Every structure is written in C-alpha cells, then in structure tokens.
Amino acid sequence: MTAKTAPALRFGPVTRTDLVRYAGASGDFNPIHHDEGFAQSAGLPSVMAHGMFSAGLLASFVTRWFGAGSVRRYKVRFLDRVWPGDVLDAYGEVIREFMSDQGEPRAELSLKLRRQDGTMVITGAAEVVVWNMSQKSGRRLFENDHA
Amino acid sequence: MPNQTVIAEWSFPVEWAKAREFARAVHDDHAEAEPFVPPPTFPVVLTAEFIEHLVVDILNLDRRRTVHGEQDYEYRRPLHVGERVRCRAWIIEDRAKEGRRSGRMRVIVTEIELSNEATGEIIGYERSTTIETASAADAAT
Numbered sequence: 001m002t003a004k005t006a007p008a009l010r011f012g013p014v015t016r017t018d019l020v021r022y023a024g025a026s027g028d029f030n031p032i033h034h035d036e037g038f039a040q041s042a043g044l045p046s047v048m049a050h051g052m053f054s055a056g057l058l059a060s061f062v063t064r065w066f067g068a069g070s071v072r073r074y075k076v077r078f079l080d081r082v083w084p085g086d087v088l089d090a091y092g093e094v095i096r097e098f099m100s101d102q103g104e105p106r107a108e109l110s111l112k113l114r115r116q117d118g119t120m121v122i123t124g125a126a127e128v129v130v131w132n133m134s135q136k137s138g139r140r141l142f143e144n145d146h147a
Numbered sequence: 148m149p150n151q152t153v154i155a156e157w158s159f160p161v162e163w164a165k166a167r168e169f170a171r172a173v174h175d176d177h178a179e180a181e182p183f184v185p186p187p188t189f190p191v192v193l194t195a196e197f198i199e200h201l202v203v204d205i206l207n208l209d210r211r212r213t214v215h216g217e218q219d220y221e222y223r224r225p226l227h228v229g230e231r232v233r234c235r236a237w238i239i240e241d242r243a244k245e246g247r248r249s250g251r252m253r254v255i256v257t258e259i260e261l262s263n264e265a266t267g268e269i270i271g272y273e274r275s276t277t278i279e280t281a282s283a284a285d286a287a288t
Contacts, residue, residue, distance in 0.1 A: 011174065018172075025165075025172035026192055051215045052191050056173030059187045068177035068184040069225040077217045 005093045009061045012087035012116075014049055019084070022053040049082035054122055058113045061090035066128040072106065073127035080121050087116040097130070105130045151237035151258070154205070158233040158264050159193045161185060161226050185226045188218070190273050194259050197236060198275055201257060208253070208279045216254070216278040222271035231264040239274070250281035 019033050028050055031038040039047045055076045062071060082088065096108040111124035166185040170178035175186045202208045226232065240256035255277045261270040 022172045025169040026195065028195055052188060052195075052218065053173065055218055056169075056175075056186060056188045060173050060175040063186065064176050068175075068180060071187040071220070071225070072222050073220065074187045075217070075219040078215055 005091075006061070006065045009064065009090040010087060011057050011090065012085075014082060014084050014086045014088070016047065016084050019047060019049055019053065022050055022056070026050065026052065028052070046083060049084075049086075051078045054078075054082050054088065054113055055124075057088065058090050058111055058122055058124060061092060062109065062111070062126050062128065065092060066107070066130065070128040070131075071126060072100075072104075072129060074124070075126070076111075076122050076124040078122060080115070080119050082115070082121055088121065089114050089116070092126075151239065153235050153237055154201070155197055155236045156234065157197070158231055160231045161189075161228050163228045165192065166226075166228060183228055185228065187220055187222070189226060190220070190232075190259075190261060191218070193232070194234060194236075194273055194275070197234070197259070198257060198277070201236075202255075202277055206255065208255075208277070212280045212282065214278050214280060215275070217274075217276035219274040219276075220271060221274075223269060224271075226261075226270060232270065233262050233264040235260045235262075246281065252281060253279040255279075 016034070023029050023034055032042060032044065033047055033050050036047055055078075058076065059071070059074055062074065091112040091114065093110045094107045095110050098106055098108070100106050107128050107130050109126040109128065111122075111126060112120060113122040113124075114120055163183065166189055167178055167183060169189050169192055170183070170186050173186055173188065177184065202213055203210060236257060236259045238255060239258045240254065242254055244252045244254050246252045257275050257277070259273045261273065262268060263270060
C-alpha cells in the first residue's frame, strides 16, 4: 500500500553555492540569481533563487518517495520568491490511487513547498507510477548532501 | 496540439554528464545511480533558452514585468540518457487577465512537445506559463 503522506523533506538553508550550481547546470545565467550588485540595483535585497531550482527540489522529493522515472505528471505554481538562507520543507499527500489507461498503477499527489516562516513558495501536483516505491520515514533529508 | 502552429523546432541529445550535473543541482538522490534517469524538470535545460527568446524577441514582453507563473510536465515515459529528443513549440494560450490587485496581466502558455527524433515516439510535453504583469513591482519571481 502507498503511504498516504511522506515525511516532510527539509532542504537548506539555501546557499549562494546552490544557486550558482543550479545556474551552471540549467544554463540560466540571469545575474539576478548570482550577482549581488545586479540584484540590488534591481531593487532586491539580495540574489534570489531560480523558480525552477525550487521546483527541482520539490521534484526530487517526489522521486525520492516514488523512485527515479516514476513521474508521469509534475505541475507547479510559483507563489513566492526564495532567498539564500531560506529553509524549505517539501510536503506531499496521495489524494487518489488509480489504474492508468496504459494499465499502470498510479497515484495522484498534492505537493507543497513551504518556507520556514510558513510562507507557501510552491504548490503542485504530480502523477506517479507506484511500482517502485521507496518508503522512507522519519528522516530529515537533504541535510548533509551538499558536495 | 498537432493543429497548433509550430513556432520553433530543434533537437538535442540527452547527455549523461549534463543530466547528472542537473540532478546534483536539484539534490536528486538518484544522481549517482545507474542506470541514471534524468530528473523530471531536466528538459528545462533544453527549453529555457527558447522560452527566453520567445518572451524577449518574439512576443516583445517587458522582461522587468514578466514572471514565471507555472511549469507543467507530462510524460508518457521518462527521458532516456543517450536519446536524441526533438522539441516542437507552440503557444496554446495568450490572453489578458485582470489581476486581483495588480490590474491587467497577459498570460502566455507555451507548450513544447518532446519526442524521440529517431523513432518519432512522443515522450511528453512541457508547458510553461509566462505572465506579464501591469507593473515591475508585481514581478515576483
């Protein structure tokens, strides 16, 4: 059986190194994400995270839960900016289990990424195949995986 | 979707090193696994440049007022490392919307079809929502 909720997955604090690494990996070199002077001249308090960086973290939460290659749908809405120093918690809940037209057992998920102060950063939804579930519980993840 | 006007078409190989670099950047704990499956949001690496070109050069939106509102991936199967993917892009929505506090906004949804270049098999779709707000102050993300 599918666990109806996954333990919250904590990421952070977000560092400038995270943002530079994401810039390099994604090819998005908008200076607003790595150049402090540029960000401040644009009226921001500091550099800010790429929306897709945070969306990528939330997707990693899903693949950690259901396995690499399990995702058939992943949809996010960006609600607020993420800053260096932010600690983010990912939450997920299974809202429906069903058989797809292709005969795959699937789960529909509701997803959230929330900042430590409670602000919602991303809301999302996903559809995953349930053949490769990694049920992990009670762990604080992403804490020490910075290279 | 096949009835939409294709506004751009390009292709790229899904490279192991690039996809793994991306997986590490989003803290995907399968980044070191073999066989390696690229993360769900990896296609952004191959589509973001086009979206930027679309926003700035084709639609002539004011970059200071544009925000990335939503992103949506639909997969028939995961991307495979080593395959060459063909992208075809079209606009599925371009409408004006009254914001709750910010006045008139323009909402554009671009869809990019991802298919295997060799076989023509459709892998999935990426949909990206760009919003041009009424003023720069509302450009939140």
